[in-house]
Amino acid sequence: MATEQKYVYSFGDGKADGGATMKNLLGGKGANLAEMTNIGLPVPAGFTITTEVCNYYTDNKQQYPPELKSQVETALSKTEKVMGAEFGSKTNPLLLSCRSGARESMPGMMDTVLNIGLNDETVAALAKQAQNEAFAWDSYRRFIQMYGSVVLGMKSADKKDEDPFEEILHHAKQSAGVQYDSELSADQLKQVAANFKQAIKKQTGADFPTDPVEQVWGAIGAVFGSWTNDRAIVYRRDYGIPHEWGTATNVQAMVYGNLGDDCATGVGLTRDCSMGLPGFNGDYLINAQGEDVVAGIRTPKRIEKTLGEDAPEAFQQLQNIGKTLEHHYKEVQDIEFTVQRGKVWMLQTRNAKRTGFAAVRIAVDLVNEGLITEQQALEPRRIPADDLSQLLQPIFDPTTKAEAQQQGKLLAKGINAGPGAASGKICFHAADAETAFEEDPNVQLVLVRRETSPEDLRGMRIANGILTAFGGASSHAALVSRQMGKVCIVGCSELNIDYHEGTMRVGDTVLREGDWISIDGFTGEVFEGQLATSPSEVVEVLIHKTKSPEESETFQRYQQLMKWADNARTMAVRTNADQPDQADEAIAFGAEGIGLCRTEHMFFDHLDEIREMILARSADVRKQAVDKLLPFQREDFAGLFRAMQNRPVTIRLLDPPLNEFLSHRHLSEQPELAETLAKSIGTTPEAIHQRIDELHEENPMLGHRGCRLGIVFPEITAMQARAVFEAACIVKKEGIDVHPEVMIPLVGFLTEFKNQEEIVRAQAKAVFEETGITVDYLVGTMIEVPRAALCADQIATAAEFFSFGTNDLTQTALGMSRDDYGGFIGFYQENDIIGADPFQTIDRDGVGRLMKIGVEGGRSTRENLKLGICGEHGGEPASVMFCHEIGLDYVSCSPRRVPVARLAAAQRALMP
Numbered sequence: 001m002a003t004e005q006k007y008v009y010s011f012g013d014g015k016a017d018g019g020a021t022m023k024n025l026l027g028g029k030g031a032n033l034a035e036m037t038n039i040g041l042p043v044p045a046g047f048t049i050t051t052e053v054c055n056y057y058t059d060n061k062q063q064y065p066p067e068l069k070s071q072v073e074t075a076l077s078k079t080e081k082v083m084g085a086e087f088g089s090k091t092n093p094l095l096l097s098c099r100s101g102a103r104e105s106m107p108g109m110m111d112t113v114l115n116i117g118l119n120d121e122t123v124a125a126l127a128k129q130a131q132n133e134a135f136a137w138d139s140y141r142r143f144i145q146m147y148g149s150v151v152l153g154m155k156s157a158d159k160k161d162e163d164p165f166e167e168i169l170h171h172a173k174q175s176a177g178v179q180y181d182s183e184l185s186a187d188q189l190k191q192v193a194a195n196f197k198q199a200i201k202k203q204t205g206a207d208f209p210t211d212p213v214e215q216v217w218g219a220i221g222a223v224f225g226s227w228t229n230d231r232a233i234v235y236r237r238d239y240g241i242p243h244e245w246g247t248a249t250n251v252q253a254m255v256y257g258n259l260g261d262d263c264a265t266g267v268g269l270t271r272d273c274s275m276g277l278p279g280f281n282g283d284y285l286i287n288a289q290g291e292d293v294v295a296g297i298r299t300p301k302r303i304e305k306t307l308g309e310d311a312p313e314a315f316q317q318l319q320n321i322g323k324t325l326e327h328h329y330k331e332v333q334d335i336e337f338t339v340q341r342g343k344v345w346m347l348q349t350r351n352a353k354r355t356g357f358a359a360v361r362i363a364v365d366l367v368n369e370g371l372i373t374e375q376q377a378l379e380p381r382r383i384p385a386d387d388l389s390q391l392l393q394p395i396f397d398p399t400t401k402a403e404a405q406q407q408g409k410l411l412a413k414g415i416n417a418g419p420g421a422a423s424g425k426i427c428f429h430a431a432d433a434e435t436a437f438e439e440d441p442n443v444q445l446v447l448v449r450r451e452t453s454p455e456d457l458r459g460m461r462i463a464n465g466i467l468t469a470f471g472g473a474s475s476h477a478a479l480v481s482r483q484m485g486k487v488c489i490v491g492c493s494e495l496n497i498d499y500h501e502g503t504m505r506v507g508d509t510v511l512r513e514g515d516w517i518s519i520d521g522f523t524g525e526v527f528e529g530q531l532a533t534s535p536s537e538v539v540e541v542l543i544h545k546t547k548s549p550e551e552s553e554t555f556q557r558y559q560q561l562m563k564w565a566d567n568a569r570t571m572a573v574r575t576n577a578d579q580p581d582q583a584d585e586a587i588a589f590g591a592e593g594i595g596l597c598r599t600e601h602m603f604f605d606h607l608d609e610i611r612e613m614i615l616a617r618s619a620d621v622r623k624q625a626v627d628k629l630l631p632f633q634r635e636d637f638a639g640l641f642r643a644m645q646n647r648p649v650t651i652r653l654l655d656p657p658l659n660e661f662l663s664h665r666h667l668s669e670q671p672e673l674a675e676t677l678a679k680s681i682g683t684t685p686e687a688i689h690q691r692i693d694e695l696h697e698e699n700p701m702l703g704h705r706g707c708r709l710g711i712v713f714p715e716i717t718a719m720q721a722r723a724v725f726e727a728a729c730i731v732k733k734e735g736i737d738v739h740p741e742v743m744i745p746l747v748g749f750l751t752e753f754k755n756q757e758e759i760v761r762a763q764a765k766a767v768f769e770e771t772g773i774t775v776d777y778l779v780g781t782m783i784e785v786p787r788a789a790l791c792a793d794q795i796a797t798a799a800e801f802f803s804f805g806t807n808d809l810t811q812t813a814l815g816m817s818r819d820d821y822g823g824f825i826g827f828y829q830e831n832d833i834i835g836a837d838p839f840q841t842i843d844r845d846g847v848g849r850l851m852k853i854g855v856e857g858g859r860s861t862r863e864n865l866k867l868g869i870c871g872e873h874g875g876e877p878a879s880v881m882f883c884h885e886i887g888l889d890y891v892s893c894s895p896r897r898v899p900v901a902r903l904a905a906a907q908r909a910l911m912p
């Protein structure tokens, strides 16, 4: 007989069917509830229904596998036994929570219902048992509220309206003359419950369900259904979580934080996750239930500050639990707990989300504390490589800040929840932020709200910073901001926000939607107006040298981490730089060479000469004009070689279409230009217009550019090559071991390469003879059109190195113009036509395939062919990892991305 498939996993009384390794099946929450049970921590008993059931439910019109019902019944009676109470009993009722939990945490995206099993009879039993009527009715009104909104779909109709339940509660508090719901009497709560039910009946037309079994299945269905709600889908798309994973549902015995003043609910972190400082910390509320802390209904108290006085035993238990967890998981934990009459119950643990600052500090500290190895510290899940860039972000300029303070621009102070500096125009609604962004992608906004909810996610991504009036360091706003790396201040209680009026008042100051504010996420300070910023500590130490390493703990840990990364990685990291100052900066960030110097950037400083060259109608005249550029180019290259010392420098020959330097657009923007140009080359303005007409191209990116320029106008290539080698010889004479690598752009045919190579080598030979100095150099090519990748074996017969120009390779492989894809890429992503933006992350299947073909073809001809990448992708972690996988020797990226690329390269090298 085939054994029945197991869909339900029980936990309780020190034993669990599952464990931490079973996240795929049980979700993160379920797996960790099982794990905590197994390691002896106090967890209320319950069971987890697997993610497979979720997928079944989604695929089968909201039906369950037939075996599920009896498995749930068995698990429920186990739970009843462990907890010594009975679900639905009229004397000793067990209440349940029904909780979502996917493989990766999706904070607040899906649903949870608490206090399931209450009706008019069980509520009386609960009151009698607890000898506390107010508690029982508080639990009941919470249940009706959560069940009403989650299962029965009661929501406010308009964004400016309050939640219908909150509205009723608000009135009840007002007429009772109390501030908090915990102050309402049993009778008042009874009335609230009755009003809730009435509102539900009015809006949905149905009576509130009284049968506990119907209630629990309703909640289970709602939890599985919440996997496919709008905000969960958006979240998954944003964070690259596959829709096929599904969520598990956890059904668990309730414990009560709302039984009285020796009870509490809270969330905690085993260390601070904003800056990374050690020590257990978190938020709690006395006499409250779970969601209250996170939702920012009352501003919670700080565990590390007052829990020791409010509940000394519970505080001690929590600290011990924190240590046990860190030692067991070897990672900072983010926990949810409830204190019921002095005893701590664990409701959740997971690896904590943290800012880039905290990530680096915690990883390095855990190594120094002996909990993990250096290699573990580098794991991407501990420090996503991208987050490292937060350490390189600007902060507010201290003097500007002091001035603003003196001028009375410091408005208020809240809780610093996400470090960094942000300025922007006040925006009160996430949806308005989205609209503003659609109109202007560069719009600068600070989202200002009483509190945030998962619906605000998209608006939060757009804003430079987030400011809330309520909520603590573990509120939704704080959590999500930390994950997004956003500047964030929460619990800024001096703010008086009026959504209807569209104003934010602080004392006598009234700010309106659209007014500028600045927020300092390090200190929690909120300023009126737009404040200037100054560089990060790491930048101060490395680049500006305005701080010594000893003065910055952030820098010290950054340095330690980067050393470990450099030990681990096998790929080199170069930079894209055209000027000595950029090169200096890149070296300070750890660059080991230049992977791309765009020579045309130098041309923009000498437009007169280049325009003269463009306008020339004969080779002679052109050569005269081009030769005027030689000394400038030589000087620029020499500066770059000096800055880079003995490191390799890849110089790409002129690449852009000539109309970037001279077109009708230039003439219309500068009315006197045609006249001036005509005078300087001895012709008429009409002739200038005519020449520009000739140069016009319908599709310049696929036109006369790249090596096609140097082939038709060999004088340009000759001049550039001569400038490179003359500069190299000059600098070599100064005692620097230069390594120029001359790169031919946009090659598709071997013949194109050979044509240009010949000119370059002839110039090298001539310069070496003239100067009596020889330098080692390479001539290679960019691989940026599909034909080059496909014919790489042929091209490598002559080319000594390849550098994948993945910007153009993506454009040409996808037939998608980088200048025009904005019109549809957003729609494509929202409709899951393509996942990541291919211009940010390498399209592995297509462009990546071409790169692989290029690598294999090239190396099949020339075993020691040097391979790199110089597209924008060279600083994006997933793409860097791909480059490692296909065996590139180096990646090259902008100076500020170099640390990110070093870390990503190390992370990939350490993966199996």
Ligand code: ADP
Pocket (backbone or CB within 6 Å): 044, 096, 097, 098, 099, 100, 107, 108, 109, 110, 111, 112, 114, 252, 253, 254, 255, 256, 257, 265, 266, 289, 290, 291, 336, 337, 338, 347, 348
């Ligand atoms: P989320 O995934 O949004 O955090 P949870 O399922 O963790 O939702 O539930 C939110 C909160 O509800 C928990 O942090 C906890 O405080 C409370 N809660 C959940 N289950 C129980 C329970 N069995 N007893 C007491 N409180 C609970």
Ligand code: MG
Pocket (backbone or CB within 6 Å): 336, 348
């Ligand atoms: Mg939770």
Ligand code: MG
Pocket (backbone or CB within 6 Å): 655, 745, 784, 805, 807, 808
């Ligand atoms: Mg290109």
